[in-house]
Amino acid sequence: MANLTITGIIEKMTGKDKDYRYMATSDLLNELNKEGFKLDTDLESKLSNIIIQQLDDAAGDVSGLAVKWWGLFF
Numbered sequence: 001m002a003n004l005t006i007t008g009i010i011e012k013m014t015g016k017d018k019d020y021r022y023m024a025t026s027d028l029l030n031e032l033n034k035e036g037f038k039l040d041t042d043l044e045s046k047l048s049n050i051i052i053q054q055l056d057d058a059a060g061d062v063s064g065l066a067v068k069w070w071g072l073f074f
Helices: 004-013 018-032 041-054 061-072
Strands: none
Touching: 004 018, 004 041, 018 041, 018 061, 041 061
16 A cells, blocks of 8 residues: 555656645655555665655755655665
8 A cells, every 4th residue: 555655656756846746755754754664676766766856856845855855765
């Protein structure tokens, strides 16, 4: 079930709308903070690549959340 949630989040994180990217990244942070949260290898790789792109996002609030995510993930 968690992987379906993450798949939906990934779609929003890669969208053109900065508000959707922000909210999706925020949702991802919430998922990461849940006890027992696990990602499969494929999703982990996809998310890592997306977050690397978001670190350079034109929207400062999106890149700020990406920095927080990076700190939690690694």
